[in-house]
Amino acid sequence: MTTDRSAEDTAPAPFTDLRKWLTHLDRTGRLAVIREGTPLNHRLAGIAKRLDGKQAAFFPKPDGHHGVPVVSGFMSRRSWIAEAMGVPEDQLLRRFREAAANPLPWREVPLAEARCQEVVHRDRDAREVLPIPTHSEHDNGPYITAGLVIARNPKSGIQNVSINRIQVHSKERMAILMLPRHLWAFYKEAESRNEPLEVAVAIGIDPLTLLASQAIAPIDFDELEIAGALHGAPLKVAKCLTNDVRVPADSEIVIEGRILPGVRESEGPFGEFPKYYSAREHREVIQVDAITHRHHPIYHTIVPAEMEHLLLGSIPREATLLAHLQRSFPNVSDVHLAIGGVGRYHLYVQIRKTHDGQPKNIICAAFGAHYDIKQVIVVDEDVQVHDPMQVEWAVATRFQADRDLVVIAGAQGSALDPSTTVGQDFSGGVPPAHSQGLSAKMGLDATRPVVYPEHVFTKVRVPGEDEVDIADEIDTASRIDFEAIGAGT
Structure with missing residues (x-):
């Protein structure tokens, strides 16, 4: 048995x-x-x-x-x-x-x-x-x-x-x-x-x-x-x-x-x-x-600013941010704190969009979840948030700055972000403590409209491409004489 x-x-x-x-x-x-x-x-x-x-x-x-x-x-x-x-x-x-x-x-x-x-x-x-x-x-x-x-x-x-x-x-x-x-x-x-x-x-x-x-x-x-x-x-x-x-x-x-x-x-x-x-x-x-x-x-010892440092900070934050956003927006499916944003400042959010305007609400909720977050990009469920090239593609093809950009000035940010001290008074050697971490926030809605003309926002793919086992398709035994192709004809 x-x-x-x-x-x-x-x-x-x-x-x-x-x-x-x-x-x-x-x-x-x-x-x-x-x-x-x-x-x-x-x-x-x-x-x-x-x-x-x-x-x-x-x-x-x-x-x-x-x-x-x-x-x-x-x-x-x-x-x-x-x-x-x-x-x-x-x-x-x-x-x-x-x-x-x-x-x-x-x-x-x-x-x-x-x-x-x-x-x-x-x-x-x-x-x-x-x-x-x-x-x-x-x-x-x-x-x-x-x-x-x-x-x-x-x-x-x-x-x-x-x-x-x-x-x-x-x-x-x-x-x-x-x-x-x-x-x-x-x-x-x-x-x-x-x-x-x-x-x-x-x-x-x-x-x-x-x-x-x-x-x-x-x-x-x-x-x-x-x-x-x-x-x-x-x-x-x-x-x-x-x-x-x-x-x-x-x-x-x-x-x-x-x-x-x-x-x-x-x-x-x-x-x-x-x-x-x-x-x-x-x-x-x-x-x-x-x-x-x-x-x-x-x-x-952790070498500062390298992957062990960044991942130990970003992964627990991602888990918490995902739970926070899903309480109000159950259609949020994944999040990622980009390593290019030092695992703290740039958040990518993947959603199954149900209403136009919804990404902007999600952007605001994300800023409220943790003051370190400086930039939020919201993408559709066909965009892999752990792949920065796909996120950039979504921004390039689904985002217009005059329509899809959210900017919040004068918010609390990270005191360790050096750009928050630009333009401040350094006469005392360092900027005043109360003004360190004063930051602007930027959100980008890089999602498709809920309704759009046929195929305009359909991602190009080849049928069956995901099922191809390339090792089975390559003939490793054959060799081609390219100079002889077409000779004598």
Whole structure:
């Protein structure tokens, strides 16, 4: 007797462990082991950048830190991220949305089970313990770029998880960039009480928890619960040794500390995701209290503005934006944050158009969904939003600027978009903080009319072209003598 196993039973299991994921990449030819002694100052990032999207880079013995290897680029292709989740690429957003809608509360483990606390350092310089690279040409020193910053809401105690750039510039002080989001709100509440905000920076995280950290969620929503849903089981967490923050128990490395009230220190310049440098400014400061790690830990660094950086930010946003738009417009079928728009600023939306004028409503809804979005292009369902050439074709043939263009001036945009500071007063060295990120928004309706004359907007295709198996059609055994064609006739 035989029984049929469901597709769910036979689906690939998600990769819930960083080391198992790196082993899988190695076995499938997608991890390059770099020779020993790579300098942390620019060279390591340069090698990882050259391999970006082709292979993850593993540095077993970087210069000066032979006890802690460095890895970069293990999430640098969209298909790899889907593979880590255990789903086909076309199911990537659906799976992330399911996890965000059905979070699993984490499970706290005792100290004996917390791998991230196998080794404990107190009163040690993070630059001596960890191989922290200096990435870009004008970066003002070494930066932690792949650390999950975890903090608790001073009012509710509920955690938030984010990735923030952190400059390590002294033995026990690190400057952090906080944009006006949840971590910033937590800090301002603590600072209003003249209290530090307890934080932990977890480095070397499994791919799914890393992805979950970038979800767009309400302020009192712990992204580690989304990680549990992606894992298919509650995420194991451990309480920090010096504060009440809970971190993934299998983290390779954890830096425990406090963001100090009323303290600012110089941070930057730093090469950010728009592929430009952000200015040197005075930022909030983390006081380091302890560094813990696994035996023989692996340090993860993200090369700024390359594919790992852009995809980790764009895919969770896409899932959230798709859900947001479909609540009001169920005929929205897909979205894509274009890599040419640095995975943040340019959104392509695919719809099954039912009413003329509808794309403009969708454009407005998309701008309201996230302030980073600067340009929205709406296309029909026959246009693949993940193919920028098809989107450009739709703009070229279905868009007229005097009829199909939406422009909104003076809206909030990304503070890291350098064009938002053009024309502002730089007499003080940097533009006023309140005016950074003041942006114009542009929407393009690149859809066909609902009703149009026969064939005018019909996409040209050859019947049966999609079913052709070209390997079966080519006669590899035959050779043609082109000079002899027609000879003697």
